[in-house]
Amino acid sequence: MTIKIGIPRATFYYEYFPMAQTFFNELGLQVITSAKTSREILNAGIQKAHADTCVPVKAFYGHVESIKNKVDFLFIPRITCLNGQTVYCPKFLGLPDMMRHAIDDVPEIIDTCIDVRTTRFAVWKAFYSIGRRFTNDKFKILKAYIKSLYALKKYKNLLMQGLFPEEAIKKLNNPNYNIQKKQDSTLHFAVLGYPYTVYDEFTTVDLLSRLKKLGVQITTIEQVPYSWIKRQHKKLPKRMFWTYSDAVVKSAFHFFEHKSVDGIIHITTFACGPDSMVIDYLKFESQNHPDMPFMSITIDEHSGEAGIHTRLEAFVDMVKRKKMLKMNTSEVYS
Amino acid sequence: MKKVSFPHMGHAGIAFKSLLEDLGNEVIMPPVPTKKTLDLGVKYAPEFACLPYKIVLGTYLELIEMGAEVLLAFDSYGPCRFGHYSHLQFLTLKNLGHDVEVICFGYPKREPIEFIRKLKKVSKHKSTIKCLYEFYKAFKKGWEKLKALDYMEKLSHKIRPRELKRGTTTKVYKQAQQWLDEAKTYSQIAEAKEAGIKAFNDISIDPEREVLKVGLTGEIYVLLEPASNLEIEETLGHMGVEVERSMFLTGWTQDNLGSGTQDHASAIEAAKPYLPYKIGGHGRETIGHVVNYAKRKFDGVIQIAPFTCTPEIVARTILNKVSKEHDIPVLTFFFDEQTAKAGITTRLEAFIDLLRRKRLEKNQVAAAI
Numbered sequence A: 001m002t003i004k005i006g007i008p009r010a011t012f013y014y015e016y017f018p019m020a021q022t023f024f025n026e027l028g029l030q031v032i033t034s035a036k037t038s039r040e041i042l043n044a045g046i047q048k049a050h051a052d053t054c055v056p057v058k059a060f061y062g063h064v065e066s067i068k069n070k071v072d073f074l075f076i077p078r079i080t081c082l083n084g085q086t087v088y089c090p091k092f093l094g095l096p097d098m099m100r101h102a103i104d105d106v107p108e109i110i111d112t113c114i115d116v117r118t119t120r121f122a123v124w125k126a127f128y129s130i131g132r133r134f135t136n137d138k139f140k141i142l143k144a145y146i147k148s149l150y151a152l153k154k155y156k157n158l159l160m161q162g163l164f165p166e167e168a169i170k171k172l173n174n175p176n177y178n179i180q181k182k183q184d185s186t187l188h189f190a191v192l193g194y195p196y197t198v199y200d201e202f203t204t205v206d207l208l209s210r211l212k213k214l215g216v217q218i219t220t221i222e223q224v225p226y227s228w229i230k231r232q233h234k235k236l237p238k239r240m241f242w243t244y245s246d247a248v249v250k251s252a253f254h255f256f257e258h259k260s261v262d263g264i265i266h267i268t269t270f271a272c273g274p275d276s277m278v279i280d281y282l283k284f285e286s287q288n289h290p291d292m293p294f295m296s297i298t299i300d301e302h303s304g305e306a307g308i309h310t311r312l313e314a315f316v317d318m319v320k321r322k323k324m325l326k327m328n329t330s331e332v333y334s
Numbered sequence B: 001m002k003k004v005s006f007p008h009m010g011h012a013g014i015a016f017k018s019l020l021e022d023l024g025n026e027v028i029m030p031p032v033p034t035k036k037t038l039d040l041g042v043k044y045a046p047e048f049a050c051l052p053y054k055i056v057l058g059t060y061l062e063l064i065e066m067g068a069e070v071l072l073a074f075d076s077y078g079p080c081r082f083g084h085y086s087h088l089q090f091l092t093l094k095n096l097g098h099d100v101e102v103i104c105f106g107y108p109k110r111e112p113i114e115f116i117r118k119l120k121k122v123s124k125h126k127s128t129i130k131c132l133y134e135f136y137k138a139f140k141k142g143w144e145k146l147k148a149l150d151y152m153e154k155l156s157h158k159i160r161p162r163e164l165k166r167g168t169t170t171k172v173y174k175q176a177q178q179w180l181d182e183a184k185t186y187s188q189i190a191e192a193k194e195a196g197i198k199a200f201n202d203i204s205i206d207p208e209r210e211v212l213k214v215g216l217t218g219e220i221y222v223l224l225e226p227a228s229n230l231e232i233e234e235t236l237g238h239m240g241v242e243v244e245r246s247m248f249l250t251g252w253t254q255d256n257l258g259s260g261t262q263d264h265a266s267a268i269e270a271a272k273p274y275l276p277y278k279i280g281g282h283g284r285e286t287i288g289h290v291v292n293y294a295k296r297k298f299d300g301v302i303q304i305a306p307f308t309c310t311p312e313i314v315a316r317t318i319l320n321k322v323s324k325e326h327d328i329p330v331l332t333f334f335f336d337e338q339t340a341k342a343g344i345t346t347r348l349e350a351f352i353d354l355l356r357r358k359r360l361e362k363n364q365v366a367a368a369i
Helices: A013-026 A039-048 A055-067 A095-102 A122-131 A138-160 A165-173 A207-213 A226-230 A243-258 A273-288 A305-333 B012-022 B035-044 B051-066 B082-095 B112-121 B128-162 B168-182 B186-202 B220-224 B232-238 B249-257 B262-271 B283-295 B310-326 B341-368
Strands: A004-007 A030-033 A073-075 A078-081 A108-110 A113-115 A187-192 A216-219 A263-269 A294-299 B003-005 B070-074 B101-105 B212-218 B241-245 B300-306 B330-335
Touching: A004 A013, A013 A030, A013 A122, A013 A138, A013 A165, A039 A055, A055 A095, A095 A108, A095 B310, A113 A122, A122 A138, A138 A165, A187 A207, A187 A243, A187 A305, A207 A216, A207 A305, A226 A243, A243 A263, A243 A273, A263 A273, A263 A305, A273 A294, A273 B082, A294 A305, B012 B128, B012 B168, B035 B051, B051 B070, B051 B082, B051 B220, B070 B082, B082 B101, B101 B112, B112 B128, B128 B168, B128 B186, B128 B232, B128 B241, B128 B249, B168 B186, B212 B220, B212 B232, B212 B283, B212 B341, B220 B300, B232 B241, B232 B300, B232 B341, B249 B262, B262 B283, B283 B300, B283 B310, B300 B310, B300 B341, B310 B330, B330 B341
Parallel strands: A004 A030, A004 A073, A073 A108, A078 A113, A187 A216, A187 A263, A263 A294, B003 B070, B070 B101, B212 B241, B212 B300, B300 B330
Antiparallel strands: none
């Protein structure tokens, strides 16, 4: 019987799942993911989590709860620092411990710490120590690691092309998978937020597909190359020390500066620690660029379809009208 | 010299004032945070920023009204949000059109040159060596004062639950603070300290009274600033509970800028089975302190933190298990601008009642055996 590794479909799933999947599959293990977030999963999470926790982490509890009986190991690495400069939110750093102590009968948790500031080749060392739990063949682990790096690169490329994580994962697992053709869109929005919030269809009440239906082309932080982000370093009084927040703030600054999109939507969750700072930085920056439409949407476990969709439609209408007005006036004057 | 000020944090302001005055500044003493301070802060702060952010922002606005020209702040390096507070607060002040100079001190160990550069701005001396020497002298004196102040506070925690006439300890404590504030030289500080200790010892107490022992732990600002935790220590003292607080500013300074204290090291050691890594803020320390309090046979522990404080939420989640495994009752309060004193007092009363009953049961069992 093959050993089953459980990976909850939340938090780091959206950024690193193909890497973990390839690695474990190469070692001959079976990877099991939880289903997409649903009312049942979220409710299970809400019951277990402390009331003040943010929605993504509450959902994480639910995902763990839903697969804990089906797997032998849970893969919740403690990713501390991957680029040598920025870390992750305290809740992420304590995620494996919260799961271990708040949920009953959890299977063994693989909580290897990955911190590139402590040693050289920290990622490889972490993967090596994970691999050694299942095999003694060092060469096999190295091969699996290299393959997983390759998979991650391919995945990031797909994301860069504008695919959403779920599509990209399907495409990776099945090369014949047909990607839906891009439809004609009149507007182009930057939807900025943490991947685990933006791509979770349930908690954001289908925000992205709704925008697509309204004829909006979407750019998320995955499609912002690092070279753009790097140019915005000086605009902050101090570097954001959370990886995702850093990307969100600087992508937003980029779009504010270059006006390459028609509007910016910032998605945040209620009681998110880092975002309480991010929101104000963005607010102040948007005051410097009054011609760029900007909206911040806060979601929580009670987010209703009507509330968010009404705001979205109003925002889209507003931007559309603005764009038309601009086109008309330029026609008149030219 | 420009008028210098800093945010209010418990009695630490008295020591800061002495330090800055010795460096040759005119100091405006920050007012004790009130409802008005908080309202000001809430008005201009982001919605989910935690209570300390709002109180400090409100204090800055009040200080600007009082004529402060230079505001001092402290910086940290994450992953707790505190590292961005001062920067964002000053951006907010700038956007409100206030023209104040802001100096934000980092850890001297981590960025020594920056630290000296900033130090020169609040010192009357222009040469680096002279400036550092003056700072060393001023710091040593301020440190002496802070130690005396912390000692007074510890005494007040011990005596308040046993006092015969309610409110005497608080009065004496305020008096002792004032004495220490007025002390200018080392001998005066020592004198003030002795006078304070004597005043505390003169309070008539009931040594026979059954006093519960409760540990108080959590986030640093709400622990140290009584206005933000709605004077929880005083309330507990009046209920006949001896409080032991896990954090004092002297201890914090030693842990973060010096070589560290035994207390801190043992807390981290005790937290290891539950939370082996640093998660920012004081999450790991909170867990460790609860374990240590349980081992020392305390009756219960109260954890206090501001609403949306991420590290304390992680700690709170894990504390459920700690509480079960070590058989120690834990009560948590998350403070925000909506929290009212009556609500806190009611919950405290119920909690203390439970602790008392638990102790009674234990005593009866022991007597029966």
